[in-house]
Amino acid sequence: MIQYNIKNLLALRGGSLRLFSFLAFLFLPYAVVQADENSLTPSLTIGVSGKILDEYGNDLIGSAMIEPSLCDLVQILWATNGIFPPNEDGTPDEQNPVLQSAFIGSETCLGLNSPSIFALTILGGGLINPETPFFVRVYNASTTGEATFYADSPLVYNEADNLGRVIVTIPATTQAVNPEYAAGLDSDGDGMSDADEIAAGTRHDDPNSLLSVQMSYRSGEVLQWAGVSGKVYSVQQNLSTLTEPEWMDLTTVTAEADGLLQVEFPDNDEERAYYRIRLVTQPD
Numbered sequence: 622m623i624q625y626n627i628k629n630l631l632a633l634r635g636g637s638l639r640l641f642s643f644l645a646f647l648f649l650p651y652a653v654v655q656a657d658e659n660s661l662t663p664s665l666t667i668g669v670s671g672k673i674l675d676e677y678g679n680d681l682i683g684s685a686m687i688e689p690s691l692c693d694l695v696q697i698l699w700a701t702n703g704i705f706p707p708n709e710d711g712t713p714d715e716q717n718p719v720l721q722s723a724f725i726g727s728e729t730c731l732g733l734n735s736p737s738i739f740a741l742t743i744l745g746g747g748l749i750n751p752e753t754p755f756f757v758r759v760y761n762a763s764t765t766g767e768a769t770f771y772a773d774s775p776l777v778y779n780e781a782d783n784l785g786r787v788i789v790t791i792p793a794t795t796q797a798v799n800p801e802y803a804a805g806l807d808s809d810g811d812g813m814s815d816a817d818e819i820a821a822g823t824r825h826d827d828p829n830s831l832l833s834v835q836m837s838y839r840s841g842e843v844l845q846w847a848g849v850s851g852k853v854y855s856v857q858q859n860l861s862t863l864t865e866p867e868w869m870d871l872t873t874v875t876a877e878a879d880g881l882l883q884v885e886f887p888d889n890d891e892e893r894a895y896y897r898i899r900l901v902t903q904p905d
């Protein structure tokens with residue numbers, strides 16, 4: 622009886638060992654093949670070749686020298702069904718699950734210390750099916766909850782170079798997380814919304830930078846305002862009242878460079894006239 626049990630135990634052990642040997646045989650050639658195809662590392666490194674700017678044209682926050690939690694957020698997201706805008710709280714749409722998160726400045730060179738770039742390595746990412754797309758999303762804050770604007774890369778595929786790297790391009794973060802909220806934001810409290818300041822090319826973080834018009838009598842009676850290079854302005858006149866205005870276009874001015882623009886008042890016999898400057902928005 623005892624003899625039989627020991628034999629039985631040995632037989633079981635032998636069976637387990639044989640099973641283990643079989644699994645090792647099954648997996649080892651697989652691992653070797655994968656390693657050969659991915660330069661001995663199955664990881665995938667995603668990086669950008671140029672600085673990423675925020676919605677105002679400034680560098681996104683983050684470099685090798687800055688504590689990651691203070692840097693702007695980067696997410697790698699699956700895009701099996703395409704790229705969807707984030708929810709209003711900044712979290713990704715459920716059709717874009719997060720593959721990996723990092724921060725601007727992540728894995729960048731300490732010596733060069735370039736701001737507003739990143740690289741991040743997805744361990745095992747080299748094994749992603751080259752036909753399965755993903756994309757990179759950057760936010761203008763360190764958390765999705767604080768972010769007001771974001772930007773997405775185009776679809777990315779696992780088409781790494783021989784060092785396991787994929788370089789992506791990411792536009793500036795000009796997509797509003799919550800367009801309604803973003804439209805009303807006036808960060809510097811100068812009365813012009815951030816969205817209008819983006820359109821006018823003025824600074825959202827400087828209350829002295831805004832589109833406003835003054836009268837000047839130094840060189841004759843002129844209207845003057847701070848123009849932004851490339852922007853087009855329409856000067857309008859209203860000879861009626863402000864409650865029932867009838868605005869008429871007087872002239873259109875294109876700013877060739879940043880600086881003061883002036884337009885002479887036209888002659889008119891009215892006791893009172895109102896003038897305004899409007900930004901002419903160009904079609905995209």
Ligand SMILES: [Ca+2]
Pocket residue numbers: 807808809810811812813814815818824825
């Ligand atoms: Ca403002």
Ligand SMILES: [Ca+2]
Pocket residue numbers: 809811813818823824825826827828829830831
């Ligand atoms: Ca401003």
